[in-house]
Amino acid sequence: MQEILQRYEDLPGCIMNTGARRIFFVHGRSLEKFRDFRDCLDTLEGIELVDFTDFTPNPKLEDAEKAAGLAGSCGLILAVGGGSAIDTAKYARLKNPGLPFVAIPTTAGSGSEATRFAVLYKDGKKLSVTDDIMIPDAVVLDARFLKYLPEYHRKSSALDAFCHSLESFWSVNANDESRKYSSKALSEITAMLEGWPSTYDAGRMLMASYTAGKAINIAQTTAGHAMCYKITGLFGTAHGHSAAMCCRVLFGWLCKHSNLPLLRDIASSMSCSSPEEAAEKFSGIFSRMSLEIPRASWNDIEELSSSVNPERLKNFPVNLDHETITALYREILKVS
Ligand SMILES: [Fe+2]
Structure with a gap:
C-alpha cells in the first residue's frame, strides 16, 4: 500500500521514521527552482543527501546502473522530477530492493509514481523494465512542484x-x-x-x-x-x-x-x-x-x-x- 503525502513538509517526518541516515537523491536541474523544498530537506539533522543528477531525458541503462551502484551505500531512495528521474530511481530500487523509495512527480501526466514500469534505453533502443518492487512506497503529490511546468x-x-x-x-x-x-x-x-x-x-x-x-x-x-x-x-x-x-x-x-x-x-x-x-x-x-x-x-x-x-x-x-x-x-x- 502506497502512502500519499500532499505536502512536502510532511516528508522529513516520513524519512526520519525509516531510520535512514544517507539518502540517495535523484533529481534533475529543475530542482534548483524549488529552493524551499531543498531547505526543508537540509534541515534534517544527521541526514546526508547523496545527489544524483547524472542522467539524460531518455535515461540510459548505464546511467541507471551507476545510480543503482551508488544507492547501495544509502538507506533510502528519493526521486524528484519527471519520468526520467523517477525511472532512473526505480531501477536503483530494483537493484536495491531493501531500500525505502519515495517519489515526487514534477509533472502531472506520466503516472510513473504509481506503476511497476520503467523505460530505459540501451544502445539507443527502448528497454521496458517491469517489476512490482519498483512501485514507490510513498509519493508526494504536492501541486507546488508543478509551478514551473511550461x-x-x-x-x-x-x-x-x-x-x-x-x-x-x-x-x-x-x-x-x-x-x-x-x-x-x-x-x-x-x-x-x-x-x-x-x-x-x-x-x-x-x-x-x-x-x-x-x-x-x-x-x-x-x-x-x-x-x-x-x-x-x-x-x-x-x-x-x-x-x-x-x-x-x-x-x-x-x-x-x-x-x-x-x-x-x-x-x-x-x-x-x-x-x-x-x-x-x-x-x-x-x-x-x-x-x-x-x-x-x-x-x-x-x-x-x-x-x-x-x-x-x-x-x-x-x-x-x-x-x-x-x-x-x-x-x-x-x-x-
Ligand atoms: Fe503515456
Whole structure:
C-alpha cells in the first residue's frame, strides 16, 4: 500500500521514521527552482543527501546502473522530477530492493509514481523494465512542484493522463479494480480539459494522473501508446501530445468498428450519452488546445506503420492489421 503525502513538509517526518541516515537523491536541474523544498530537506539533522543528477531525458541503462551502484551505500531512495528521474530511481530500487523509495512527480501526466514500469534505453533502443518492487512506497503529490511546468508540457502531460485513463479502460487486461481507477481519472481529467485552461487545477490533475497511473499499472496502455512513440521520435512532439493525436483517431475508429459495451461506460465517465459523443468531445478538447499536427510524407507513414510496438498493440480490444494501422496514421497526421 502506497502512502500519499500532499505536502512536502510532511516528508522529513516520513524519512526520519525509516531510520535512514544517507539518502540517495535523484533529481534533475529543475530542482534548483524549488529552493524551499531543498531547505526543508537540509534541515534534517544527521541526514546526508547523496545527489544524483547524472542522467539524460531518455535515461540510459548505464546511467541507471551507476545510480543503482551508488544507492547501495544509502538507506533510502528519493526521486524528484519527471519520468526520467523517477525511472532512473526505480531501477536503483530494483537493484536495491531493501531500500525505502519515495517519489515526487514534477509533472502531472506520466503516472510513473504509481506503476511497476520503467523505460530505459540501451544502445539507443527502448528497454521496458517491469517489476512490482519498483512501485514507490510513498509519493508526494504536492501541486507546488508543478509551478514551473511550461505551458506545452502542462498540456501534453494532461493529455497523457487522459490517454492513460482511456486506454486502460478499453484494454483487454482491464479488471474491475483498474476500471474503477480508469473511470474516476477519466471523469476528473475530462472535466479539467473541457474548459481549458480555466478548469485546470494542478493539485486535482496530480491526483487524477496518479489514479490513471494506478489503472495502467494493472491494465497497461494499448494501441495509442503503441503507435505514438515513433511519432515523437520522428517529429519531436511531446509524448502526451503524440499519444493524444493517436487516441483521438482510435477512439472514433473504435466507435465505428465495434460495439463493445464498455464504450458506453467510457462515455458515461465523460458525461456523454453515447460513445460517439464522447469521441467527439475528446476531439474537440484536442482541437481547442491548438496543438500542431505534424506533416508526414508517405515514407514517414510507412516507417511509422512498420514500427508499432506489438506488445502494447495486443492490449487493444480489436485486432489492427498493417493496412488498418497505415490508414489510421494517415488520419492522425497531415499527409503531404
Ligand atoms: Fe503515456
